[in-house]
Every structure is written in C-alpha cells, then in structure tokens.
Amino acid sequence: MADLTRKRGRRRPSPRKGHRTPFASAFEAYQARGWSNTLLLPPRKKTPPPRGFTGWGGKAVSEKQARRWAREQPSGNIALRPPQGVLGIDVDNYGDKRGGATLELWERELGPLPQTLVSTSRPLPSGIRWFGVPVGLGWQDVGDGVEVIHEGHRYAVTAPSWNPLSRTRYRWVHEASGETIPLEGLPRPSDLAQLPVVWIRALSCEAGSPAVVDAHAGEAWLGLLDDEPVCAKTCRLTEDACEELRGGGSRHHAMLVGSARLIRAAQDGHRGVRSALRILRDAFEHAARDRPTLGEFDRAVHGAIAKFTDGPPAARCWCPTPRKQRTRSEIPDRRDGSAARRRGAHRPRGVRPTASRREPLERDR
Structure with a gap:
C-alpha cells in the first residue's frame, strides 16, 4: 500500500479567479455596468486593439461580438473604449514621466479635480481619472505626462488585465479612500463625478465627430x-x-x-x-x-x-x-x-522631402 503520508512536491498556487482569463471573466460585468465597448487585446499585452472598433469611426461592441472574442481568446487582456459623455485624464507618474507634477500645476491654476474613479496598475497618482463631461465636445491633452482618453481617441486597458511594463494587474480604485473596487461595484458612466466647468473650458475644443470630420x-x-x-x-x-x-x-x-x-x-x-x-x-x-x-x-x-x-x-x-x-x-x-x-531625424528649415507621389496620409491600421 502506498505511503499516504509521504510529502509531495509543493504545488504552485492557482491564480486568482479571472487572472488567467481577463477578457472572458470580465466583459459581462463591464457591460452590465454600462461600459459596453469592451475590447479584446492579446494576452498580457496592451496592443493592438481589434481593427474597426476605435476612434471616431469605430463600431460599437455588441454583446454577440464580445462573446465571440471571449470564446476565441479568453486569456486576452481587456480594454474599454469610453462611452459618449465620459473623459479619462491619464496621468503617467513613473520613470522620467512627471504627470503628477503637471496635474498639480493645473489644479493650482484651475482648482482641484473632484476625487473620482481611477483605473491603474501603478501607485497613485498614476492612473486614469474618469469624469462625466458634456457630449459633443472635442478634447485636447493637459500637458507633459497627462493625456486624455475619450470616445474618439485611445482606449484604456483595465482590470483584471496584466500590464507587461509594470508587471502588475490593473485595478479600479476610489481616489478618496484608496480602496480597490470590484467589478460588480463599478460605478456606471452616468454616476461618475462631473468634470468642473473651468476644466471643461480649458480642455475642450471644437467637436471632432464623424459628422464634422469627413x-x-x-x-x-x-x-x-x-x-x-x-x-x-x-x-x-x-x-x-x-x-x-x-x-x-x-x-x-x-x-x-x-x-x-x-x-x-x-x-x-x-x-x-x-x-x-x-x-x-x-x-x-x-x-x-x-x-x-x-x-x-x-x-x-x-x-x-x-x-x-x-x-x-x-x-x-x-x-x-x-x-x-x-x-x-x-x-x-x-x-x-x-x-x-x-x-534620419526631423527636418529643419529649407528641407524638401524626397517623396513626390500623391497618396493618402495614413490608413488606420
């Protein structure tokens, strides 16, 4: 009879639920909370997003499409394309990036931002701060280390995805308490803190929707x-x-x-x-x-x-x-x-490019 008391090799701890399958385990929770444009990314990577689903002309992600992605690549990372009326202020404050200092300067000038929902894979102040904003506006970036994310520009890699640069998981954090928010408790887009009017005036510009840009x-x-x-x-x-x-x-x-x-x-x-x-x-x-x-x-x-x-x-x-x-x-x-x-860097005064063929500037790829 086998010796049942014999010590066996140490088993590797199994990953927490959802960590092996970020997209498959999370897309339904996001869509149930109103964050419907869930994008599939390659496993443990931040790019590339699926073609045709980003930018002003991007298609909306249907539940059927999301389920197909979940079946085909359940281990893929998950990203969100913000819905209309939502703006993300993305602060990079690590390495040689000084987004935290840039944000402080703007807050001294325009007043403090309300504490809100933050998605991040790093310690604060790094992360994307999410706000409700008026529909129909275009947006410009804040400055060094601080960019904006909206329906027509960029997307956000979110929990429970893996960040290959920081080598940590993304999470949702309430800025006021610093507590991690589970996906089931994620605020709906309509429940986000509103961006103050003075900030809207400083960051907004003429709309860039498909109806305006042909x-x-x-x-x-x-x-x-x-x-x-x-x-x-x-x-x-x-x-x-x-x-x-x-x-x-x-x-x-x-x-x-x-x-x-x-x-x-x-x-x-x-x-x-x-x-x-x-x-x-x-x-x-x-x-x-x-x-x-x-x-x-x-x-x-x-x-x-x-x-x-x-x-x-x-x-x-x-x-x-x-x-x-x-x-x-x-x-x-x-x-x-x-x-x-x-x-072969950039051209100063008095330089003519060698290309002479007329061609479209760049196709969305």
Missing part, C-alpha cells in the same frame, strides 16, 4: 495641393512642429497644433504643405513609436481641414523657396546634429 472630403481637399518645394513659412512651421514633438510634452497635442497650422498655411496659399504633412507624420510616428498611433494623424489633418478651410486653397504665396533642399538622411537635430543625421 475623411473623403479631407483627402479630396489634400488632392488640390501640389507636391512642390516648400516655401519659407511652410519650412518654419514644419520645423517648429517637429521641435514640439521632441520637447517632452504631449505628442498628440503637438501633432494636433502642428497639423492645424500647416492646413491654415495651405489655405492661405503657402507651398509644399502636402510634403510637410508627410514629414510631420513621420516625426509623430517616430515620437509615438512606443504605442500604436491608430490613424491619429489622418484624423487630426481631416479635422483641421473641416475646421479651418472654406474652399480650395488660395493663390500661391510669394514666400521665397529656400535654396538648400536636403534629403531625409541629411536632416539635423538641434540638440545633436551628428546623432540625428545618423538616424
């Missing part, structure tokens, strides 16, 4: 621009925009401002804007290489066209054309020219 009309307007050498003003705007992207602040905001200024210049007849937009797109994708851009640049350009143009571009400007036209490999960086030339 991608086909935007590409048609871009087709009116010639691929020709950039003029002096276009060179300066492109250089300034690329410098902003390297400045350590919000990359998305720098790209929004830079692309809008170039579209305004094109409307006024300044030359080489189509080529300059390609340069700015390359710079943005290089700066944001740690996360997928998900067609952000296209949407920004099409939005700027919808907002700042009122017909075909004006007659050509009389700006001088810079004499020196360099290739992409000769683009210096103000901070370190030799290093920038080796990696």
